[in-house]
Amino acid sequence: MRQVVMYGPGDVRVEERDDPQIVEPTDAVIRVSATCICGSDLWPYRAAEPVDHQVMGHEYVGVVEQIGSQVRTVSVGDFVVGSFWASDNTCEICRAGYQSHCVHRVPMGMIGTQSELARIPLADGTLVATPGMPDADLVPSLLAASDVLGTGWFAAVAAEAGPGKTVAVVGDGAVGLLAVLAASRLGAERIIAVSRHADRQALAREFGATEIVEERGDAGVDRVKELTDGLGAHSVIEAVGTQEAMMQAIASTRPGGHVGFVGVSHDVAIPGDALFMSGVHLHGGPAPVRQYLPELVQLIWDRTIDPGKVFDLTLPLDQAADGYQAMDERTAIKVLLKP
Numbered sequence: 001m002r003q004v005v006m007y008g009p010g011d012v013r014v015e016e017r018d019d020p021q022i023v024e025p026t027d028a029v030i031r032v033s034a035t036c037i038c039g040s041d042l043w044p045y046r047a048a049e050p051v052d053h054q055v056m057g058h059e060y061v062g063v064v065e066q067i068g069s070q071v072r073t074v075s076v077g078d079f080v081v082g083s084f085w086a087s088d089n090t091c092e093i094c095r096a097g098y099q100s101h102c103v104h105r106v107p108m109g110m111i112g113t114q115s116e117l118a119r120i121p122l123a124d125g126t127l128v129a130t131p132g133m134p135d136a137d138l139v140p141s142l143l144a145a146s147d148v149l150g151t152g153w154f155a156a157v158a159a160e161a162g163p164g165k166t167v168a169v170v171g172d173g174a175v176g177l178l179a180v181l182a183a184s185r186l187g188a189e190r191i192i193a194v195s196r197h198a199d200r201q202a203l204a205r206e207f208g209a210t211e212i213v214e215e216r217g218d219a220g221v222d223r224v225k226e227l228t229d230g231l232g233a234h235s236v237i238e239a240v241g242t243q244e245a246m247m248q249a250i251a252s253t254r255p256g257g258h259v260g261f262v263g264v265s266h267d268v269a270i271p272g273d274a275l276f277m278s279g280v281h282l283h284g285g286p287a288p289v290r291q292y293l294p295e296l297v298q299l300i301w302d303r304t305i306d307p308g309k310v311f312d313l314t315l316p317l318d319q320a321a322d323g324y325q326a327m328d329e330r331t332a333i334k335v336l337l338k339p
């Protein structure tokens with residue numbers, strides 16, 4: 001099969017690899033219908049994380065080709081969506097809704113789903129079958145559920161977005177934009193999107209943003225405070241992962257408010273005094289997407305939401321390198337790869 005391998009920073013190749021096999025009786029093997037490049041894949045691409053001949057990708061939808069002897073809830077031929085952490089969905093942590101911290105979790109990024117085929121560990125716990133074969137136009141949205149929609153949803157839940165709340169979203173990548181959609185679905189009264197890019201602002205408004213703030217850092221905090229009678233937002237979503245974004249998120253939150261942080265943290269150090277004096281709740285980390293998948297798949301299936309709009313470039317898997325470059329240069333919000 002063909003699979004994306006990052007040889008080193010900036011060096012993405014597609015090469016022939018052995019087809020994956022069932023290893024554990026709880027595994028499935030899927031034929032990947034669509035996969036994509038994540039903002040977090042850019043960290044090694046930009047040498048911000050070490051990388052050496054790493055298989056890439058952790059987002060996927062596809063059709064089950066093989067199942068292990070103990071797999072019960074998905075069958076060969078099912079169209080499935082899974083999250084970027086394989087999880088058993090039965091341990092105490094999973095049952096509490098934190099499947100991304102499952103005691104048996106397996107990171108799909110180590111298996112690599114930017115490929116024609118993928119082995120899915122813990123298939124019963126990880127995969128959700130759609131009600132039938134999706135129409136082609138639903139596939140991007142189902143793929144979005146695999147990570148960016150589920151992550152944005154968790155961020156909005158962690159920030160306690162809901163009726164009567166003003167929500168601010170720091171970050172205009174796919175996760176930030178879909179956090180806007182999630183906050184809107186959860187009933188937020190006002191949604192302030194922080195973005196300096198006209199195309200992303202337009203998509204944020206389409207997903208439910210009511211106001212746009214273009215400033216970043218302290219100036220961005222000041223704008224959010226101006227819009228909220230000097231108090232700050234009730235709920236703030238951090239979807240970047242940098243020091244500036246995290247501090248902007250905390251400072252934009254009113255005392256007693258909630259920060260949902262899902263940007264993969266890189267060299268973020270929160271000063272203890274700033275945290276102490278803020279009086280805010282912090283909750284986040286790798287999103288337990290599996291918790292939300294059944295609900296999100298249904299919303300997509302019913303055409304209630306259209307998160308697939310974040311994909312503004314589709315390329316064949318063999319052109320993955322062009323996709324990485326487009327995301328790195330921010331000429332694309334999110335790149336879908338078709339094996």
Ligand SMILES: [Zn+2]
Binds near residue numbers: 088101102103104
């Ligand atoms: Zn578990």
